Amino acid sequence: MPVTAQEALRITRVLETELDKRQAKIKVWNDFFVGKHNLEWASDRFRQAFGGLFANFSDNWCEVVCSAPAERLVPIGFRFGTGDDGDPAGADKDAQRIWQASNMDAWSRVAHTEAMVKARAFVLVWVEDPNADDAEPEITVEDATQCIVAYEPGSRRRRKAALKRWDGEDGFTYATLYLPDEIWKWRRSSTVSGLVLPEALTAGWKPRGDDPDQARIPNPLDRVPMVELRNRPRLIDEPSPEHANVIPLQGAANKLIIDMLTASEGGAFPARWGAGIDLPKDPLTGQEIDDPELWRLSVSKMLRASNPQAKFGNFEAADLRNFVAGITLITEHISALSRTPPTYFMGKVENVAADALTASEAGLTSKCSEKTTFLGEDWEEVMRLAFLVKGDEERGKNPLAETIWRDVAYRTEAQHIDAVLKKKALGVPWRQLMEDTGYTPTQIDRMEKMLEADAERAARALAFKPPGEEDFPDVEDEGAGDRTGDEVLVP
Template sequence: MATLAQALELVSLLESELIRRRPEIDRNDRYYRGEQPLRFASAEFAKFHGDRYREFADNWVQVVADSPVERLAVTGFQAAGEERADRDLWRVWQVNGCDGESQLGFTGSVNSARSFVLVWGDPDDEDHPVVTFEDASQCIVAYEPGSRVRRRAGLKRWQDGNKDFATLYLPHELWKFERPLMRQDKSPQMAGVDEASLWLPPGERERRRTWEPRDETALGEPNPQVNPMGLVPLVELPNKPVLVGEPISDVSGVVAMQDAINLIWAQLFTASDAASFPQRVIMGAERPMIPKLNSAGEIVGKQPVDLDKFQIDRVAWITGKDTRIDSWPAANLSWWTGIIEVAVGHVAAQTRTPQHYLVGKMANLSGDALLAAETGLVKRTDQKKLWTGQGLREVARLILLARGEDAKAAAMRAGSVLWADSESRSQAQLADALLKLKEIGFPFEWLALRYGLTPTEVADVVAMREREAEMDPIGAATRILAQNQGPDDGDEDAGPGPGPAEDEGEAAA
């Protein structure tokens, strides 16, 4: 068991790494929300137009991030050696609202390169452990040297009220700490500079920067407390892991092109405002003047004509022998829109997002053409299922350990996560494909899962079929007879007599 000094050292190290990751996480979150600054602009353009387009963003980042997440849907968990999905695991998943919470976790993983899942037992309900999806800005996991799977420690840090809180998760215990609130956007070192500038007493400065064990006596919980699962209960869900280095966010690669698209739109709006109509200029003439009258109607001088009135009345009197009128045509705004379409095409190619998701143009595409257009997105989604599924399988294992089902937890190590189909098909296409699979012998339950039903729904449908068969025994016997007959049974040339399958069918009838 770790000592207090060892626990504090781990918290400090993990917190420093968490702070290092924070800037990219915050930037990707802002871009996902559409809070994108005007970049790549010249100093002069930014000076005159930066504030004008400050709140505008043609937000492609959100489309790129959401497109695979909307196809990631967990339908169940199945332990190794089991023929059906585990009902107890699915009940825990549903009780914790993870069918919706998981979507938040998957979105966070796509944006921030990782998200986390925390599992802990509920003393008030031992059958349903608490499962929560956590943001990458608050959690971090440390692994054993040389491993990307075996977790050594985990930390969750957050703020509530006027305090910072931290929980350190170790394989055999967990520690809870707190301290006075520090600004989350600064490192502990820079926060210390701020405190020093307040001329606080040295002892007070140390107290503000140091984590202290939380007093859990009011809740009747010890600190530290034993971790009965024997594993770090915080699991990382990486977005796109690599052999060396950190996982990759889908958003980080889109940021630069998103900035370029926003700048092009800003330039297009500026051109549209200033040069989208034909312009005329009068040369060689003095500005028209009109008499200036006093209150008695007497001419007391001259004053220039209000040029805005010419624009409204569309009439002007221009005199002078050298006067002439020239014009220049309106600006061609299609140059900018063409560049934007090319940029959006680059985003589609780089992220394997179907172009009709981004451009929104579809011209009588057939079903096969639509499937081909979405192949890249389907493969991208299947890759995320592979990476995320490994973490969720560990989550299922932790749930079983928290329930005290050690044998089933051991089987879950080689189990699988069940997902909804990544491909988007019409009902007619799907029904036709399933019918052909049924004809070559695939069982009904497997077909129902492919149709998109969850394992729980499949069990309900099977029960309904059994009840229908009990209500109609003749129909059930006819179906059994039809299934047992061969393709040539009943044909005069098939043979001299009935085969074994026919005998069984007749006996059943």
């Protein structure tokens, strides 16, 4: 049902308040992903030894933990139930065209990375003029710091409202409220002469434009056109980023490495000592001269002493292997908690069997398979909205939509093809085998046409006998040389 402007403003403020509550956590999660780690706990000795050399230091494993699953989640097409004759439907070509038109083959990967880092990502489906005959949907990926979706009470699926808020370059903050029946557009002043105003002075949203009625736009989709991609969804608890459990261990790894750097500066090089050495004396005062330059050794200097009882020696250098063992232990814990293969944390891999590498990736493969289930439901809703924009209610309300994903498991080419050939022996159809091989629906369609063309060429070739086996018609000798026109003369 349509709402009044006052009710729309109330919903906007409620969603904005909740959006503001999320900002602090999102900033921390994003900072750890990009390597902005807090080093306030670093010792004074570390600062004295290195100054600002390592001011932005981080041994960043959070980026690895978030990127490892995100890079394997690649949607390659969509299906919509079965055909009219009951046969299983292949990849929908219209869905593929809409997907490509919005560059979603690239931006879907950005959406997955954002969801891994910030626990959520958002996808907006809209069109400038939904009532136009040639309306084409536009799919855009939105940031978790700018968007929020509210659901019906007791549901995590039925969207009640959505809000997008962003700062413009003209000194105004803009907001768009998405409701099932209508869309409200607001703006408010955020700066004066380049100065950011206090929030209390900018709380009032006003319609965009002079006429308040211009703020309201009908929504012909009858649905909230924004979809939330949730990472690690829960029933009651909020979704969480991929590196939520890794952040404390990341801090521990940073501290051990900083301690190792500090120890290397102070004790990694063997210090020398001397005993029973007669120091030179000042001829005027008779006091011993303790000049540090006398003890700065190099290849062109040597130590000598007039006292035959003098002794020289070296202190043992600090053993940094204890730090290395601690750092290795922490990275192993990060690998286990995040189900990221140990090979992602190793600088090199030696003498590891292929089966062992495959087994080490089982956890990540299982995790990615689980994510395709939940994220696939969200992408299916996105594509349904896209067809609703085009006025196609058959596919826009089809509950049998299915996302086609690229295989999330990494295999060698030999292992992959061997598995496909074994499926073929079981009777798996050719098109399914091509999907399992990793080809996109567009590539499969192209190969299918190429196979048809090859079959036609082979059929034409079989229509002619090899040279020397042709069947020639009987030709009488008399008058054979007098035939002209279209008749073929056979020698």
